[in-house]
Amino acid sequence: MGMVGWYGQRDDAEARATLHRALDLGINHLDTAAVYQDGANERFVGEAIRGRRDEVFIATKCGLARSPAGRITADNRADTIRRSCDESLQRLGVEQIDLFYLHRIDPQVPIEDSMGVMAGLVQAGKIRYTGISEAGPETLRRAHRTHPLAALQSELSPWTRNACRATLDVCRELGIAFVAYSPLGRGFLTGAISSGGDFPEGDTRRMFPRFQPENLQHNLAAVERLRELAHGIGCTPAQLSLAWVLGQWQGVLPIPGTKKRRYLEENAAAAELQLAADQLAAIERAIPEELVHGERYPAGMLETLNV
Numbered sequence: 001m002g003m004v005g006w007y008g009q010r011d012d013a014e015a016r017a018t019l020h021r022a023l024d025l026g027i028n029h030l031d032t033a034a035v036y037q038d039g040a041n042e043r044f045v046g047e048a049i050r051g052r053r054d055e056v057f058i059a060t061k062c063g064l065a066r067s068p069a070g071r072i073t074a075d076n077r078a079d080t081i082r083r084s085c086d087e088s089l090q091r092l093g094v095e096q097i098d099l100f101y102l103h104r105i106d107p108q109v110p111i112e113d114s115m116g117v118m119a120g121l122v123q124a125g126k127i128r129y130t131g132i133s134e135a136g137p138e139t140l141r142r143a144h145r146t147h148p149l150a151a152l153q154s155e156l157s158p159w160t161r162n163a164c165r166a167t168l169d170v171c172r173e174l175g176i177a178f179v180a181y182s183p184l185g186r187g188f189l190t191g192a193i194s195s196g197g198d199f200p201e202g203d204t205r206r207m208f209p210r211f212q213p214e215n216l217q218h219n220l221a222a223v224e225r226l227r228e229l230a231h232g233i234g235c236t237p238a239q240l241s242l243a244w245v246l247g248q249w250q251g252v253l254p255i256p257g258t259k260k261r262r263y264l265e266e267n268a269a270a271a272e273l274q275l276a277a278d279q280l281a282a283i284e285r286a287i288p289e290e291l292v293h294g295e296r297y298p299a300g301m302l303e304t305l306n307v
Contacts, residue, residue, distance in 0.1 A: 001031075001032070001036050001041065001257050002258075002259050003018075003019070003259050004036075004037050004040045004041050009201075009202065011259065012044070015048075015259040016044075017261055018259055018260060018261050019045070020048070020052075021261045021265070022264055022268075023049075023052055023055050023056065025264075025265070027264075028057050029057045029255065030045055030056055030057070030059065031059045031060075032045050032059070032060045032092075033060055033064070033101075033103055034061060034084050034088055034091075034103075035072065038066065039087070039091050042091040042092050043091045043092075045058070046091055046092040047093070050093065058092060058097055058099070059097075059099035059151075060088050060092065060097055060100060060101070061100070061102070061103035062081050062084035062085060062088065063081065063084070063101075063102040063103045063104055063106065064304070065080070071300060072300070074103075074105060074304055075106055076106035076111075076113075077106070078114075081118065081121075082117065085097070085100060085121055085126055085127065086126075088100075089126065096125060096126060096128060097126065097127045097128070098127075098129065099127070099131055099150060100121065100131065101130075101131040101132060101133050102114055102118070102133065104133060104134055104305070105132065105134070105135050111135075111143045111146070112145075112146045114143075115143050115147045116146060119146070119147040131149055131152065131153060131179070132149060133152070133153040133154065134304070134305045134306055135306045136166070136306050137167050137169075137170045139306050140152060140167055140170050140171075144174055149174075150176065150177060151179050151253075152177070153180075153255075154178070154179075154180070155180070155181055155182045155296060156168075156178070156181075156182075156248070156252070156254075157180070157183045157184065157185045157244075157245060158226065158241050158244050159188075159287055160289075161289065162289050168249065168252075171249075172251065175251075178248075178251055178253070179252075179253045179254075179255060180245050180252055180255065181255055181257075183241060183242055183245045183254035183255070184241050184242070185210075185241070186205055186211075187205075188211070188219065189223060189226060189237055189238065190236070191223050191226070193211075193223075194220065195216065195217075199211070208294070208297065209297075210292065210293065210294035210295070211294075212294060214293075215293040215294035218293045219292055221291065222287045222291055225286040225287055229282060229283060233273075233279070235270070238256075238266055239266065239267070239269060239273055240273070242256060242271075242273075243270050243274070244275065244280060244283050246270070247274075247280050
C-alpha cells in the first residue's frame, strides 16, 4: 500500500528494488488494491513484476469508491465489481488475478449477490480465488456458503487483536486463510516512531487516532514493553510482533508493508522465530488492549468496517 505514497514521499527506485528483493527471498504474496492511490499502486506492482509473473501470487481488491471530496465508501454492486476486475487486470498487466477481495462490505448489497458476481469471475477465468476484508463472523459464513472463500483479510497485531478473535475462529473452522494486515501497527510496533514529528509530510498516519499527540505518548508504553521482551529473546520489536502474528495459527498470513530493503530483510527473518505458548501469552499480558489509546481508524473510515 505504501509503495507509491500513503506513508510519506515515494521512492520508486528503492520500492522496486524492495519488491525484487522480496521475490529473491521467496516472498511471493503481493497485496495491492484498486483504491490505493487510485490505481497507481496496481500499476507500480504490475510494472515491477514484469518478466517475473510466474513467481508472484497477486492479491488485489475491489468494492471501495472514493468521492471527489475524498470520502471512501463501500460499493459492492455487480457492475462495480466486474468493472473493477477488468480495470485491475489492465493496470496489473496480467491475464488473471490470483486472489480478488471485496475490500469492504457494502451494507446496501446482500453479500450473497456480491459473492455470486465474484463466483462468475472465477468461472470466467479472470480470478483464481475470492476473499473478503474486514467482515464479521456472520457475513463471513454467508459469503462462504455462496462461494468458497480462500481468505479473509483483517487487521491483526499485538495491539489490535480482540476485534477479529471471532472471525479468526470461523476461519479455523472453515479452512479460510486469515491474511493479517498492519501486523506492525502501521509501523508503530517497530519502535521507530517516538513522536508525531517522525511522520513525514503527507503521511496519512497523521489522521489516525492512535497517532494523535494525546494518544501517541501513552501508546509508546506498549512499544517499550514489546522492546523489552524482544531484547530478552534476541530479536527486534518488529520481528517479535510478526512472530506473534504467525504464532496465532498456521493459516495466518501476515502482510507487513515496507518500501525499503533493510526492513524487508528484517521482517523476513521473523519467519524463523518460533515462539512458545508462554512467550505468546507474555506478549498479550504485556500489551493488554485496554493499554492502547485511540480507535484504529478515523470516524469516517470506521463506518466501513463490518466487524
